[in-house]
Amino acid sequence: MDDANFIRQGLHLQGLPFCETDIPYILQIRCTMTLSQNALSAFPYLNMETPITIVDKELLT
Amino acid sequence: MTDISFLTATELGPLLKSRQLSPIELTKHLLNRINTFDSMLRTYITPLHDSALKQAKEAEENIMRGNYIGPLHGIPIGVKDNYYTKGIRTTAGSKLFINFIPKENATTVDKLLNAGGIMLGKQNLHELAAGSTGTNPFFGNTRNPWNIQYMPGGSSGGGTASLAAGLAILATGSDTFGSIRLPASMCGVYGLKTTYGLVSTHGIFPTAMSLDTAGPMARSVSDLALMLHYMAGFDANDPVSLDAPVPNYMADLNKGIKGIKIGLPAYFLQDLAPDVESLFKGAMETLQYLGAEVVDVEIPELTLSTFSGYTIAAGEASALHHKWLQTHSSDYSADIRSFFLAGALTDTPQYLQAQQARRKLVKGFQEAFKHVDLLLGPTIPITPQIYSEQWVKQNLEVIRSCLPFTVPANLTGTPSLAVPMGLDSENLPVGMQFIGTPLSEKLLLQAGKAWESTMPLRFRA
Structure with missing residues (x-):
């Protein structure tokens, strides 16, 4: 699970300013994302799936 | 007059x-x-x-x-x-x-x-x-x-x-x-x-x-x-525009839903507000009365929606706004800035896993649609909320509770029609959604029209 320092460092490294009051909200969102990632464990063969990435028509002509 | x-x-x-x-x-x-x-x-x-x-x-x-x-x-x-x-x-x-x-x-x-x-x-x-x-x-x-x-x-x-x-x-x-x-x-x-x-x-x-x-x-x-x-219709200026025929959506709108098989994933019955649950049960009965066949359907892949939806939505939005977030951070309100900054912390493996999960979900939908014509669920699990003074927290909470219900159609690219389902105990509207296969808008509209004929806003929780 993320902690506040991880968030601060991660944003700092990307040059992304933030307000200190944003941190609890970012933590909350990251917590939802991390917990929801647990659902992947029910699908052990997920690496068989090709990620959906956009290869649009302009690249195929 | x-x-x-x-x-x-x-x-x-x-x-x-x-x-x-x-x-x-x-x-x-x-x-x-x-x-x-x-x-x-x-x-x-x-x-x-x-x-x-x-x-x-x-x-x-x-x-x-x-x-x-x-x-x-x-x-x-x-x-x-x-x-x-x-x-x-x-x-x-x-x-x-x-x-x-x-x-x-x-x-x-x-x-x-x-x-x-x-x-x-x-x-x-x-x-x-x-x-x-x-x-x-x-x-x-x-x-x-x-x-x-x-x-x-x-x-x-x-x-x-x-x-x-x-x-x-x-x-x-x-x-x-x-x-x-x-x-x-x-x-x-x-x-x-x-x-x-x-x-x-x-x-x-x-x-x-x-x-x-x-x-x-x-x-x-x-x-x-x-x-x-x-x-609707193809647009050469949009690289993801579909070059598909556009049917006459207005024709046969009154065809009804007799014989239409509607699948009800158990996923959409979790964590519903009591008024939403009660109205939704009534809606299923009404749809059966109209001639639809409502059946249970299992789509276990729906449990991947929250991870996939959050990761892709926040990650892609963050990528788009990265430069502005660096230079104009104070021009964002706290809820949206926090959402985008959370997306900036998404790493590439997470994003690709989310896109793998998305493909898995698409396959789950494709399998389900071999057995049913449409899927049905409440549009969102909550009733309208009074605006809170803590509006940042409130927005993030509403996203957290509602995104799992709405994002599956975005992840799978499928159409979804939101219709009113009735009024909650505070006399505020509540809705449900029909979801169809890609390009099934005509069928969705026919089903929605049949539902609309029941004048749903007279239903009360």
Whole structure:
């Protein structure tokens, strides 16, 4: 699970300013994302799936 | 005397065509209502009094000359303020774009105007179409016309609230993780999240490009069909536009749903507010009474939706805004900045896993649709909420509870029709959604029309 320092460092490294009051909200969102990632464990063969990435028509002509 | 503000486009069209009603009279009537009510409701960011009246005058002159061009001719439409409008400020509900004036219209704006629609104004939205309540610290919070203490939902809350209040006849919306359907549910109107690529998104501010869709919002299913008829179709300017035939959505709308097999995933029955649960149970019985076969269906892959939806939506939005987040951080409100910054912390393996999970979900849907024609669930698990002073936290909470219900259709690219389901114990609207296979909008609209015939807003929890 993320902690506040991880968030601060991660944003700092990307040059992304933030307000200190944003941190609890970012933590909350990251917590939802991390917990929801647990659902992947029910699908052990997920690496068989090709990620959906956009290869649009302009690249195929 | 019928109040023309609440007639549908389908009802107004014949009156305009037969010259019983003038487009100028109709447009003036709505502009007057906007002047009266919108300082409170905040459904418009930029009402377009002068240009709307100019367009109405042109429509009237053409109709009087016998040049009636179709059922949108002279119909006033609200346009979400993330649709580009040539020479007219387009803010996307953001301080960043407070003075942005596009040099061209979004493709869909051109299509609606070419069909004779009158652009009544640019409508309010949750900032950058990335939030779900309808707050907007820069242009004012949109209020729910059913009770102004309550949120209308977002992000297309300006459009749905304007429809509920009789301040527009039709409205355009965009939907990345529920932005058409969620506010349609909270405002008691109809909204269609279209198949990915069916309606051009060229000239619409992106939120998360692989999930973004555009679609119609209205007070009736017939009006959705009418709008979609003009909005849909291939656009060479949109790299993900589908080159698929566009059927006549308005034909066979009254076909009914007898014999249609509707699948009910257990996933959509979790964590429902009691009023939502009670109305949804009643709705299933009503659909069976109408002749549909409602059956349980298992789609275990739906449990991947929250991870996949959050990761892709926040990650893609963050990528798009990365430079602005570095240089104009204070121009974002705290809820949207936090959402995007959380996305910036998403790493590449997570994003690719989310896209793998997404493909798995698509396959789960494909399997389910071998056995049923449509899927059904509540649009969102909650009823409309009173605006909280802690609006940042509230928006993130509403996203957390509602995204798992709305984002599956965005992840799978499938169409989803949000319809009113009834009123909760506070007399506020609650909705449900039909989900179909890609390009099954016609079937969805037929099902929605059958449901609409039951006059769902009379149902009470």
